[in-house]
Amino acid sequence: MTSLTSPDPLTTTPSAAGRKPVISRDDVIAAAIKLLGPHRSVSSLSLREVAREAGIAPNSFYRQFRDMDELAVALIEMAGSSLRQIIGEARQRARTNRSVVRGSVEAFMAQLRSDDRLLHILLREGTVGSDAFKQAVDRQLNFFEEELQRDLIRLAAANRTGLYEPALTAKAITRLVFAMGATAMDLPADKLPELSEQLVVMVRMILTGTRALAANPRELQADLP
């Protein structure tokens, strides 16, 4: 998990002279995350609400962010890098074990249920809110796709199998996992294992398909299961 308290030298003002800040950007971010839930998206939060939760005056918010959009983008980026780290670790672990797919899917689902709401942000804010919002989410999804693609290529080489359009394969898997994750967000916890299992099979359908197509691209023409 990305720490909420480590200062970011790029965003924290140097304050060469004058008083040291007692409120940090991260305090405000933490307050916003606390307010998120199954029925609250970032775009539905008000500035005053976040300020209230952070224990500061509404106008003090402006010392940290230009507006709510800037806060939202910060949240999205934090969520993306956190998720990539977690899935990356899951892949490392799985590589020495057995199933990369199952390991990654389960790490994803576990993260969905974790206390910090970061993944929820990525899943939800992609379709609503300002352009800045959507672009930020899309950027994170692209990072994710790139890492997945690299992994797919490496593993395909190791197993001496082919990949029909690795980029497209990675994109399909990423989008499908996120779409299913968005559904899972609102499910009771006991339905999750079943959904995990479904998702594992779905991902393997894509993997089996891309491998079969690499072996025999003419199957692409046969327009039919």
Add this chain to the structure above:
Amino acid sequence: MTSLTSPDPLTTTPSAAGRKPVISRDDVIAAAIKLLGPHRSVSSLSLREVAREAGIAPNSFYRQFRDMDELAVALIEMAGSSLRQIIGEARQRARTNRSVVRGSVEAFMAQLRSDDRLLHILLREGTVGSDAFKQAVDRQLNFFEEELQRDLIRLAAANRTGLYEPALTAKAITRLVFAMGATAMDLPADKLPELSEQLVVMVRMILTGTRALAANPRELQADLP
């Protein structure tokens, strides 16, 4: 396209006596649709805004709907049935032609660009808003999956190929198409053909995969492309 003016006997009050209504539910619905756009989701519309667009007093809204949620659910259901009809027609047409996948994907993409914003509603409102919202969207997606599954089974039988878990295959395709559609919503029109092409390949990956798995389920264990 579902007509906006045909009366629904289940929702229109009989008005056994008294004045006939001059505002219909459909007028209000049409006003709401008119307000939707790339930056306006149903959940961001206010009651007063819709009333203004419909040319009625804010409180007249209550004669038609209990609240905005009820309007949203009506919109979602209308969007779902409209889309299913369009894709159904596309499948019929494609069956006599050549590619069912390409035909359906292109019909979907065309609908995405059509003047009525109905598809946008389905793509957007699934992740935000009240539970009633999300359930309504999910219900429509399920209808969609069921029809697709029926089609897949029929076609597989006709081609003497197998299907590994038809329900899961239909679900994977549906969710992937809707996820990619949500991305496409905000793209400039000239990027759409490329995205259509990508989506066609993705869907065929899944179809090729489900067929290969049906032929040889042991591939499911080989955890790797």
Add this chain to the structure above:
DNA sequence: TGTACATCAGTGAACGCGCGTTCACTGATGTAC
């Protein structure tokens, strides 16, 4: 060390606004006879 000063993080009060919802109402349209 002590003193004078500059900085600026955080505040309290106020603004105008659009919102959802309520109330009592009006008057056109339909029904009964």
Add this chain to the structure above:
DNA sequence: TGTACATCAGTGAACGCGCGTTCACTGATGTAC
């Protein structure tokens, strides 16, 4: 046909509320000497 009456679709005004944003401010903390 004409008249008296009932219905109820739609309204205008008003309410209290939370919102984003602004302003002039305070006073703790740092720096200069």
